[in-house]
Amino acid sequence: MRSLVTGGAGFIGSHLVDALLERGHEVRVVDNLLKPVHLFGRPNYLPPEVEFIEGDVSEGETMRRALRGVDWVFHQAAYQGFLPDFSTFFRTNTVSTALLLELIVTEKLPVQKVVVASSQAVYGEGKHYCPRCDAFLYPPPRPLEQLQRREWEVKCPQCDHPTEPRLTNEAHVDPHTQYAMSKYTQEMVSLRLGRRHGIPVTCLRYSITQGPRQSFFNAYSGILRIFTLRMLTGKPPVAYEDGLMQRDYVHVRDVVAANLLAIDDPRTDYEVYNVGSGVPTTVLEFAEVLARVLDTDLTPTVPGEFRLGDVRHIISEVSKLRVLGWQVTADLETIIRDYVTWVETFADLEDYFAAAERVLKAVGAVRRAA
Ligand SMILES: NC(=O)c1ccc[n+]([C@@H]2O[C@H](COP(=O)([O-])OP(=O)(O)OC[C@H]3O[C@@H](n4cnc5c(N)ncnc54)[C@H](O)[C@@H]3O)[C@@H](O)[C@H]2O)c1
Numbered sequence: 001m002r003s004l005v006t007g008g009a010g011f012i013g014s015h016l017v018d019a020l021l022e023r024g025h026e027v028r029v030v031d032n033l034l035k036p037v038h039l040f041g042r043p044n045y046l047p048p049e050v051e052f053i054e055g056d057v058s059e060g061e062t063m064r065r066a067l068r069g070v071d072w073v074f075h076q077a078a079y080q081g082f083l084p085d086f087s088t089f090f091r092t093n094t095v096s097t098a099l100l101l102e103l104i105v106t107e108k109l110p111v112q113k114v115v116v117a118s119s120q121a122v123y124g125e126g127k128h129y130c131p132r133c134d135a136f137l138y139p140p141p142r143p144l145e146q147l148q149r150r151e152w153e154v155k156c157p158q159c160d161h162p163t164e165p166r167l168t169n170e171a172h173v174d175p176h177t178q179y180a181m182s183k184y185t186q187e188m189v190s191l192r193l194g195r196r197h198g199i200p201v202t203c204l205r206y207s208i209t210q211g212p213r214q215s216f217f218n219a220y221s222g223i224l225r226i227f228t229l230r231m232l233t234g235k236p237p238v239a240y241e242d243g244l245m246q247r248d249y250v251h252v253r254d255v256v257a258a259n260l261l262a263i264d265d266p267r268t269d270y271e272v273y274n275v276g277s278g279v280p281t282t283v284l285e286f287a288e289v290l291a292r293v294l295d296t297d298l299t300p301t302v303p304g305e306f307r308l309g310d311v312r313h314i315i316s317e318v319s320k321l322r323v324l325g326w327q328v329t330a331d332l333e334t335i336i337r338d339y340v341t342w343v344e345t346f347a348d349l350e351d352y353f354a355a356a357e358r359v360l361k362a363v364g365a366v367r368r369a370a
């Protein structure tokens with residue numbers, strides 16, 4: 001068995017690599033070691049027995065080489081973030097997926113399955129309920145003027161009443177950002193072309209995935225990295241909006257398990273699944289658990305900053321994947337403990353923290369309400 005993991009030098013991809021090696025697969029990785037995710041070249045957690053191709057997934061020759069003799073493809077490489085280089089998102093995330101399918105079809109490669117890493121981002125604000133209209137709805141993004149008035153909750157487009165979040169299942173998507181659109185088009189390209197040409201494809205929409213090896217320098221890697229580094233260096237974390245946004249956190253090992261299930265269970269062919277906890281956690285609740293784990297009294301400041309394009313609440317419903325036997329094995333505290341244990345192995349944390357702050361400031365996506 002030979003597996004190709006694109007983006008296998010990254011956070012989720014590298015954990016998948018370990019799991020595949022453990023199963024006895026030969027593993028090939030193609031990864032361009034994108035900066036600033038990888039500031040120091042090939043990461044040392046990547047085992048020496050991995051066949052490593054340094055290259056770009058949107059490049060034909062690289063992918064031709066990468067796909068040779070491969071049974072299973074796990075397409076994890078992606079361009080993430082919120083910079084306005086829109087075309088890069090589609091080139092890396094969507095066009096690379098079309099190229100993958102193109103090479104499998106035109107070169108008649110005996111690939112048994114392609115598993116595609118998608119994202120909860122495809123839902124935008126996800127499913128909401130308006131108590132006044134007694135109706136479910138999928139609201140559009142909150143307008144900038146509303147956020148500047150510090151009115152954080154999503155409002156019903158019919159009656160302007162604040163809505164309540166509900167669990168979002170796979171049925172209805174509404175991608176707003178360049179990243180979300182590129183992920184959704186990636187799904188469409190892989191599922192539809194795969195079905196048309198008889199190449200089994202499964203798309204997995206990960207919720208916020210957390211765990212060891214998340215790059216300190218990935219502006220997109222989110223709350224756990226940022227809050228942990230702040231608290232470990234004695235600074236209060238900064239919560240955006242009012243800190244009551246609800247999010248859905250999943251351990252990287254549960255995401256890896258979903259990827260393995262996708263190659264083990266043919267019922268997943270041509271299907272898309274949410275991979276998350278299904279449990280809402282507010283940013284302030286998250287900070288509380290983290291403070292407990294780190295044994296600190298630090299609490300977040302809530303200065304009314306917000307990020308344009310952030311959703312208010314998004315929690316995935318995960319029953320479709322559960323029916324196949326997949327389960328959440330790690331709660332929030334376990335997720336946080338595993339991450340913190342890894343972070344504490346870094347001796348020069350202060351330096352990393354300062355460097356990460358510089359990198360993230362340069363990306364600058366935060367605004368402040370009036
Ligand atoms: N981490 C999350 O919370 C999350 C949530 C939803 C979806 N995802 C998806 O999961 C996948 C893995 O994400 P991650 O969190 O491990 O991110 P990551 O940045 O740690 O890993 C992505 C890897 O892809 C590589 N890469 C980027 N562009 C490339 C290109 N053009 N050619 C070859 N390699 C390239 C990077 O160097 C990196 O090693 C991505 O597809 C991402 O969109 C992640």
Ligand SMILES: [Zn+2]
Pocket residue numbers: 130131132133134156157158159160161
């Ligand atoms: Zn209403």
